[in-house]
Amino acid sequence: MKIWLDGKLVDESEAKISVFDHGLLYGDGVFEGLRFYNGRVFRLEEHIRRLFDSAHAICLELPWTQEEVIKFTCETVAANGLTDGYIRLVVTRGAGELGLNPYLCKTPSMFIIASTIKLYPEEYYQNGLAIITCATRRPAPAALMPQVKSLNYLNNIMAKVEAIQSNALEAVMLNEQGYVAECTGDNLFLIKNGVLLTPLISDGALDGITRAVILELADQLGVPFKEKSLTRYDIYTADECFLTGTAAEVIPVVSLDRRKIGDGKPGEFTKRFLKAFHELAGSTGTPVA
Ligand code: PXG
Numbered sequence: 342m343k344i345w346l347d348g349k350l351v352d353e354s355e356a357k358i359s360v361f362d363h364g365l366l367y368g369d370g371v372f373e374g375l376r377f378y379n380g381r382v383f384r385l386e387e388h389i390r391r392l393f394d395s396a397h398a399i400c401l402e403l404p405w406t407q408e409e410v411i412k413f414t415c416e417t418v419a420a421n422g423l424t425d426g427y428i429r430l431v432v433t434r435g436a437g438e439l440g441l442n443p444y445l446c447k448t449p450s451m452f453i454i455a456s457t458i459k460l461y462p463e464e465y466y467q468n469g470l471a472i473i474t475c476a477t478r479r480p481a482p483a484a485l486m487p488q489v490k491s492l493n494y495l496n497n498i499m500a501k502v503e504a505i506q507s508n509a510l511e512a513v514m515l516n517e518q519g520y521v522a523e524c525t526g527d528n529l530f531l532i533k534n535g536v537l538l539t540p541l542i543s544d545g546a547l548d549g550i551t552r553a554v555i556l557e558l559a560d561q562l563g564v565p566f567k568e569k570s571l572t573r574y575d576i577y578t579a580d581e582c583f584l585t586g587t588a589a590e591v592i593p594v595v596s597l598d599r600r601k602i603g604d605g606k607p608g609e610f611t612k613r614f615l616k617a618f619h620e621l622a623g624s625t626g627t628p629v630a
Pocket of ligand 1: 429
């Protein structure tokens with residue numbers, strides 16, 4: 342496997358980062374996860390824009406333009422001869438002194454991995470997930486900006502540990518006020534009386550690219566939608582529920598905390614969104630070569 346690292350495509354065995362890199366020492370950095378389908382990167386510009394916004398928000402200025410990063414991303418996919426897969430693009434603060442001060446790190450490091458990802462076995466896309474609410478809360482937006490896709494994922498990992506220990510594959514995370522924020526690596530959607538509902542970004546959700554695609558598709562499919570504060574009760578009593586993310590794509594949820602959602606099977610609206618998402622993902626995107 343060829344990895345893009347700081348301006349060069351190198352062999353996987355040579356793709357190494359310093360133990361003094363603040364990305365590793367302090368989780369100081371940002372990342373993106375992207376998908377490519379049929380040799381085309383889905384929503385590439387949006388992901389790179391979010392990467393630059395995340396970096397800017399944490400005072401990390403990249404020494405490349407967005408156009409250059411788009412080019413490097415495509416080159417990495419092409420160099421590995423892949424047509425379908427997953428891209429992990431990571432920007433770290435770079436190597437510096439011990440101590441938090443990011444200004445002692447001279448240059449950020451960037452690496453790009455083009456590989457594959459499988460978050461959930463196929464059967465769950467057909468039959469839906471049974472998920473739980475976890476005790477781990479999303480940090481307040483004033484503590485950690487939810488839009489910043491940073492290398493600080495311990496909060497989500499602890500939530501994921503709770504899910505796995507309860508024999509669930511995903512967990513709903515609430516914010517400090519008890520409102521639904523999102524899942525550990527996916528945004529959450531409900532259908533209630535024909536209306537598509539999703540938590541507000543200000544309730545602690547990542548401003549997901551797939552989330553935005555679903556809202557666009559809602560417009561095209563003529564499904565009214567609303568972003569609003571939601572509670573667990575809203576999920577228990579919804580007609581349908583599904584999760585979205587670059588890695589997860591669109592996946593139905595059929596129960597929360599052992600309460601059946603709707604009739605306990607993936608619903609008709611969910612199936613329509615799933616189909617529309619795959620049609621769009623399979624037919625649009627930036628060609629890698
Ligand atoms: N919420 C969180 C906390 C995420 O990390 C999403 C929502 C969905 O956003 P997008 O833009 O992808 O629609 C994410 C996505 C990985 C990986 O290993 C990354 C995510 C999720 C799961 C795994 O690269 N991020």
